[in-house]
Amino acid sequence: MQIIPPAIPMDIELECGDCGYVQPFSIPTPVCPKCGQDWMEARYNYERISRLWPDILRQRPFTMWRYRELLPIRNDNYQITMGEGGTALLRANNLGMMLGTPNLFIKDERQNPTNSFKDRQAALVISMMKEAGVTELVVASTGNVAISYSAYSTHAGIKLWTFLPSLVPPEKMREIAIYGSEVIKVTANYDETKKVAQQFAVHKGIMVDKGIRNVGTRESMKTIAYEVAEQLAIQLGPPQPGFPWRAPDWYIQAVSGGMGPIGFWKGFDELYRMGLVDRIPKLALIQADGCAPMVNAFHKNHAEAEIVSNPKTRVITIATGAPGPAYTYLYHIMREQGGIFEAVPDEETFRALHILAKIEGLSIEPAAAVAFAGLFKLLNKGIIKRNEVIIVNCSGHTFPVEKFLLDDDWLKVVPAGPIETSVQPSPEPAPPPSSEDILGALDQLDARVRRIAIIEDNPEAARLLRRILQTHGEFQIVEAHTGKEGLELIRSTVPDVVLLDLMMPDMDGFAVIDALKQDARLKDLPVIVITAKELTAKDKHRLQGQIQILLQKGSFMDEDLLQGITALLGKDEEESL
Numbered sequence: 388m389q390i391i392p393p394a395i396p397m398d399i400e401l402e403c404g405d406c407g408y409v410q411p412f413s414i415p416t417p418v419c420p421k422c423g424q425d426w427m428e429a430r431y432n433y434e435r436i437s438r439l440w441p442d443i444l445r446q447r448p449f450t451m452w453r454y455r456e457l458l459p460i461r462n463d464n465y466q467i468t469m470g471e472g473g474t475a476l477l478r479a480n481n482l483g484m485m486l487g488t489p490n491l492f493i494k495d496e497r498q499n500p501t502n503s504f505k506d507r508q509a510a511l512v513i514s515m516m517k518e519a520g521v522t523e524l525v526v527a528s529t530g531n532v533a534i535s536y537s538a539y540s541t542h543a544g545i546k547l548w549t550f551l552p553s554l555v556p557p558e559k560m561r562e563i564a565i566y567g568s569e570v571i572k573v574t575a576n577y578d579e580t581k582k583v584a585q586q587f588a589v590h591k592g593i594m595v596d597k598g599i600r601n602v603g604t605r606e607s608m609k610t611i612a613y614e615v616a617e618q619l620a621i622q623l624g625p626p627q628p629g630f631p632w633r634a635p636d637w638y639i640q641a642v643s644g645g646m647g648p649i650g651f652w653k654g655f656d657e658l659y660r661m662g663l664v665d666r667i668p669k670l671a672l673i674q675a676d677g678c679a680p681m682v683n684a685f686h687k688n689h690a691e692a693e694i695v696s697n698p699k700t701r702v703i704t705i706a707t708g709a710p711g712p713a714y715t716y717l718y719h720i721m722r723e724q725g726g727i728f729e730a731v732p733d734e735e736t737f738r739a740l741h742i743l744a745k746i747e748g749l750s751i752e753p754a755a756a757v758a759f760a761g762l763f764k765l766l767n768k769g770i771i772k773r774n775e776v777i778i779v780n781c782s783g784h785t786f787p788v789e790k791f792l793l794d795d796d797w798l799k800v801v802p803a804g805p806i807e808t809s810v811q812p813s814p815e816p817a818p819p820p821s822s823e824d825i826l827g828a829l830d831q832l833d834a835r836v837r838r839i840a841i842i843e844d845n846p847e848a849a850r851l852l853r854r855i856l857q858t859h860g861e862f863q864i865v866e867a868h869t870g871k872e873g874l875e876l877i878r879s880t881v882p883d884v885v886l887l888d889l890m891m892p893d894m895d896g897f898a899v900i901d902a903l904k905q906d907a908r909l910k911d912l913p914v915i916v917i918t919a920k921e922l923t924a925k926d927k928h929r930l931q932g933q934i935q936i937l938l939q940k941g942s943f944m945d946e947d948l949l950q951g952i953t954a955l956l957g958k959d960e961e962e963s964l
């Protein structure tokens with residue numbers, strides 16, 4: 388991997404987060420000699436860096452180390468890198484169409500070496516450990532930090548002891564073990580596990596990872612902010628002359644220890660000080676409602692987290708019941724600058740996980756899905772506006788979760804040959820499967836298939852509807868892009884359900900409905916109207932009794948549509964009995 392030396396001599400100071408005392412930077416970072424606190428903020432020579440960066444950055448590859456001048460290691464010989472950072476900023480077109488959010492972006496942190504954004508932290512913290520001469524390290528984790536630290540410590544030749552609460556899925560524990568780390572499962576929650584790890588480290592005289600109190604942890608997460616600001620400027624253009632980079636309106640993340648949002652916020656605070664962006668985005672931080680110490684405290688306007696000693700969520704990765712000073716830090720930022728904490732139930736998280744996979748093609752882990760469930764909720768509440776520029780941190784996917792999500796019938800088996808009935812071993816090789824057998828089996832799969840007509844003039848919207856239906860797997864879909872064509876299509880194919888747009892050029896949806904009502908064969912066809920049009924009282928009157936379901940574009944989820952269709956088909960079935 389390429390090492391990027393700093394172009395500017397490093398010039399870092401440590402400022403005490405408590406009393407403001409400033410001392411020169413050193414590794415490992417000392418406690419404050421004045422007040423004894425150990426929360427230090429790294430400060431750099433922003434004025435100098437902002438002058439030199441534009442030219443320097445042009446020549447550097449897109450990894451987190453391109454921002455080398457704002458990262459606190461002194462000697463690049465100790466840099467441990469495995470290609471972390473520089474992840475894609477994906478424009479979520481499909482999801483955006485479904486939600487009515489044209490400026491929705493996904494920062495795809497699954498693309499890091501161990502598939503979560505913890506790799507940014509591991510790269511910087513392990514580099515700093517290496518520089519400090521550390522050879523053995525203890526870490527407590529809900530899974531992903533341990534996986535990431537294991538990979539990077541192995542790379543650095545550091546021995547790692549990992550302490551994990553017993554609810555961490557065995558797949559994650561095996562992933563940690565394969566790197567050669569010690570895996571200690573503690574039959575307790577995460578906060579107790581941290582204490583056990585601490586005691587062990589003191590007893591053995593081994594360095595223990597300080598988590599959020601570690602300067603490197605927060606500094607590493609800043610790089611998400613820098614990358615997003617550069618990527619948005621390219622994808623959306625700079626907001627106004629004089630500001631080369633661009634801030635989103637919102638940053639959404641599933642939160643437990645809080646290092647991601649604290650780092651992200653600090654990154655934007657620095658970019659703002661350097662005159663690279665015109666403002667600092669608001670944070671929307673989401674927790675599982677069964678372990679929401681930050682959300683509960685924030686809604687009561689308390690600056691101290693409300694400790695949860697018995698987390699009740701399946702999303703173990705973010706089940707931190709006692710987030711400590713991270714919450715207080717975020718509380719002050721968000722009271723001053725806006726932003727919101729929100730909680731979501733696990734079932735909405737798993738639903739969001741499934742939506743991301745089938746609508747955007749992104750398979751994500753539950754912790755990352757929490758952020759998307761939060762997005763859906765905050766849009767519905769009107770707290771995040773649909774036209775705002777929104778970044779969701781797709782924080783990871785480190786193990787398969789499908790077993791929670793799919794019913795037993797997700798797999799269809801087609802026999803490839805005749806079923807063996809004889810118990811005698813046959814001397815002849817079995818004849819190859821005839822294509823008729825296979826077609827016969829496929830026909831059977833097709834027998835209960837219902838036909839759905841999509842009449843929609845926006846091809847993108849039609850494509851999305853088709854996708855939603857196809858992932859359900861049992862529909863035959865016919866499609867037309869004008870009202871006239873649509874009417875002909877309905878007449879020739881007689882579908883089981885019609886999905887109809889209202890605003891179409893040649894013949895609008897109202898006219899299509901009128902024509903159907905005049906045709907004895909088609910007058911009872913169930914019609915679902917999907918429209919972007921704000922309906923007037925007169926429109927509503929015209930549709931009254933003529934259609935079965937009305938869905939407003941940009942405010943329905945795929946499941947609303949599927950449930951509607953299933954209900955209409957079921958009703959149809961009863962009537963035809």
Ligand SMILES: *Cc1c(COP(=O)(O)O)cnc(C)c1O
Pocket residue numbers: 503504505531532641642643644645646647648704705752754755782783784
């Ligand atoms: C660690 C983690 C989080 C929460 O991160 P914090 O910013 O420390 O609260 C969210 N998602 C995934 C996948 C994680 O690994």
Ligand SMILES: [Zn+2]
Pocket residue numbers: 403404405406407408419420421422423424
């Ligand atoms: Zn101090």
